[in-house]
Amino acid sequence: MNIRPYIVTAMVALLTFSSSALAAKPPDAGNGGGGNEPPDFGDLIILYRDVNGVPELTTDFCHQPIAFPSVTCATDCIVEGYPDPTVNVVAVLPETCAIVTGCAACTQEVDFGRINEARSPDDVFEAQLEDAVFKLATADCRSLDPAGRLVASTVVDGDVPEIFSATIDSPLQNLAMYRQLIREGTLSDAFPQMGEDPLIMAARGLGAASDKAGKVNVDLVAYLNQIMGLTDQGTMTMLGEPICQDNWEEVMGVLQLVNKCYLNYGAYGYARSGNFSTDVQSLPYPAYIPNDTSYGWFEYLSQVPDSNPPTFQIVQGPILDAVFGVDPGLTDGNIGGFAQAVDDTRAVIDFMHNWAVPDEFVTSLKCEDSGEIGYDVSISDVSGLQVPTRYVAGTEREIVVTIANEGPDTASGTVTVSAVTTGGDPVAGFPWSDTFTDLAKGTAASWAVPIMIDLGFTTTITWTATVEAADDVNPLNNTVTVDMQVRLTGGGGSH
Secondary structure, eight states, rough: EEEEEEEEEEEEEGOOOOOOOOOOOOOTTTTGGGSSSSSOOOOOOOOOOOTOOOOOOOOOOOBBBBBOTTTTSOOOGGGEOOOOSEEEOOBOTTTTTTBBTOOOOGOBBOOOOOGGGGGGOOOHHHHHHHHHHHHHTTTSEEETTOOEEEEEEEEOSSSSSSEEEEEEOOOHHHHHHHHHHHHOOOTTTTOOOOOOOHHHHHHHHHHHHSSSTTTOOHHHHHHHHHHHHTSSTTOOOOOSSSSSEEEEEEETTTTEEEEEEOOOTTEEEEEOOHHHHSSSSSSSSOSSSSSTTOOOEEEEEEOOOOOSHHHHHHHHEIIIIITTTTTTOOOOOOHHHHHHHHHHHHHHHHHHHHHHHOOOOOOOOOOOOOOOOOEEEEEEESSSSOOOEEETTTTTTEEEEEEEEESSSSSEEEEEEEEETTSSSOOTSSSSSEEEEEEEETTEEEEEEEEEEOOOOOOOEEEEEEEEOOOOOOGGGEEEEEEEEEEEESSSOOO
16 A cells, blocks of 8 residues: 655545435336336335346235334334245235335335436437547547546647546436446447446446445346336347246236336356456556556545544555455345446445545546547437428429538548438439538538429428448437428428
């Protein structure tokens, strides 16, 4: 362990201590759970689950809430679980699967905190993912901080090159990355994933999205997957076929047999000692504190023993010792190991937040200018493709397609527009394409494409605009499709 050779006088502004997160449950959201009816997310309580995170049901197909004894929990509310008699659960009515009257105080709700943002619609996640991918793909260097969060670093030229680093710490962006990694197994084809297992990357993303002072457990992960639609029937994930079961549940006031599914984390294994090891390549990656061979080390603020008034020093040492001590954590596999990996990321972030080194004393990351070309060229789904909706048969109109370049470098490529009728016939003159070169950062280019339609009847035309560029870091925003019903009239109008 190293102690940096300077002392920082204690100031209230240097330390921020997190308070306990208040319980907060999300309202109904989405069509999670794999059933045909909207799921009930009204009472998200801790349940008796197997090693896969699938609830253990009673012989009447009812969920079994875990019992948490307290002064307000009557002893006759607690019963032995099924099939494990050593587990204490809360009594439920076999006819309705509802918790016995007066026994609700024996249950415990799952604390979601800011992960309630998982209720966001798909387009929000897609936009957040695009932002994160753009930062990472256009960076000169990508690294992992001591908690496992992705860091994008850029070298700015000058007499003395400066390195600017940005940690991907937005809860929504990390939730979006978790969602993408579970579904696709990769964030983007635009950059490598640093050789990391996508599941451990997903766990770190979810940990970074969690409340710093909260606690991530199996129930939170299982419920979250349902809220985000990852267990919906027909949803493909990198984990293969989900595990599904039927249970009785009240849906919109009616008791129904509901089919719910759960992601199968299989034999996923996690060991805290390996994630933050001082013996092998681990976090942060690459190692840089105090040098590139010190695996598993980070730096933090610590009070000088017996100092009065209190003074603080910067310490460099093993993550395991500072954050976890001798506690090995859960070493099981499957969803239990995954939840432990998530919570370990959260715990390290919380520690670094509470004992943050003042900015002027932080050890800088190492990075060199990559010299690579990269940019994000896109077509807006709001105004990137404008097409007329009414025509006078046999007259000429035009469509407008607009592309933009978010940089950081100039872009070159091809823009294409295709148009196909309901019957599958191409519209005369399409597909149309053109090339563009040297489109500067922060600028846009537009084309007005003439069209002549003489169909003689009302039909729907599917217009698709696509931009292709070899060095584009984010292909997710390169296509816009618009379906328009064309009505041949004597008047005109546009959309």
